Amino acid sequence: MRLGPVMVASGCGGTGRELAAFTDLVGLDFVTRSITLDPRPGHAAPRVVETPSGLVNAIGLQNPGLEHFLATELPWLVRAGVRVFVSIAGATMGEYADLARRLSRAPGVAGLEINIGAPDQAGSDLFDVREPYHAASVVGAVRREFPGDLPVLAKLRPDASRIVEGARGVVDAGASAVVIGNAVPAAMPDGRPGGLSGPAIGPVALRCVAAVTEALPDVVVIGGGGVASEQDARRFLDLGARAVQIGTALLHDPTTVARVRAALTREEDPA
Template sequence: MLTASGCGGTGRELAQFFDVTRLGAFVTRSITMAPRAGRPTPRMAETPSGLLNAVGLQGPGVEAFLTQELPWLAERGARTVVSIGGGTVAEYTALARRLADAPGVTAVEVNLSCPNVEDRGRVFARDGSSAAEVVASVRAATRYDVPVIAKLAPDVADIVAVARSCVDGGADALAMINTPVGMSVDVDTMRPSLAAGTGGLSGPAIRPLAVRCVWQVHAALPGVPIIGMGGVTSGRDALEFVLAGACAVAVGSALFHDPYACPRIQRELEELLTERGFDRLADAVGLAHHPPGSGPRGRTDLEESSL
């Protein structure tokens, strides 16, 4: 059980409610090279079964993160996945170099839902070759010492093709999905609900879309570890992702109204697995792809090592 990027603050906020070391990993907000103020307000708007946000990559920059935020997590023994975002391949590379030797970094998550300023603002995640170039640069900059996770967006014609490109570029695992782009209009003001116009949609409304993406990518790349996310609010939601092919699950917007969501969902998931006769979560990963009635199954050493 992980937090989704941008939904757990710096870790201090969640630590008021539960021990963050109990998480599979704490995923940071996307860190950038320089400080960013983010987008203008209003930044968030509720939608049916969802939440739109256009916060932008607000943050203090990588130097402040390394001196003020990462040490706090490292001192507590939290497994920390550092999400990074940039506008150029060079910026991603520089970020990865700064993080490669930082104590306490468990893995680097490459947020590919950023506009490429060198390619007319096209989002990296929407082009397989661009996404692969970023992943390869991060992979090389970390000197292969730190696992690299590519975070994919669903707003693409063929998510399997993009996933394959990222794996070919050196990604050790895939995280999906990032928020799809959505919009709402306030009928009272007759203006967009968000100052930016559009924003990322999260919450239960996107779960079927996220499960579909995990299902397709696992079917095409069964040996690649997948972190599933998108509208997870209960153990049943988490199990759905696992059965579709995810070997880990991240919780995002549910944390905004239930800061205890991660330990609660993990407990519910464990109970559901026990009720269904599973001794290990690994035995349930991708089971929905197998013939009906196959039930809990064992794994080979190779399959187990990939998880």
């Protein structure tokens, strides 16, 4: 499975058009924001607040729904030469299966990323996958509907206490790789559930990646959380991650993916 070494994390590259001015999109592994069957307006503003070392977001998975995505955003990304990984989120197992079935027929989809770790699920009516057993059921339902030769990535929350169990469950259920991980459960200043991302969560994600690569050395791991530089990316790769995802850093500097990608490629390919 060809991956990365740098990927755009879900929800942080917009529709792709926003990045085009800053990054060569051709061949870039791009994870879309999470797409649901029906359009979602997202949560009320404010949706993003800065903290001293990262962001808390309560976007509420705002997205235009599958039909609109298939008609407009996906064809644009495919024409731009991006390798499109569609992130999917559902309220039920049936919804996840339906999304996978319909995306399996969409031209240009390189793979799926299953969002089974949204940090603000409590307030977002998504399928509750806090239990590793439930996460594995969702992956199994998606895998049955999606072509076996295309990758299905399972995105987990960096939960240091149960991450190995979660990773083992989703891989046994058919995930091609685990993405570790999503934003960490946090609260907006008014107490609404949200997710903390950026530099603050880097060490948390690193611990989870280290635990999984050590316990499950055959599992393909994609690391992420707070990556903003080549050095940050190297930490994950040195622990055995196959690729890294970059999210929040793009909101500060949309050239981050291009910069880190160029630096890593230079290192891999000394003259």
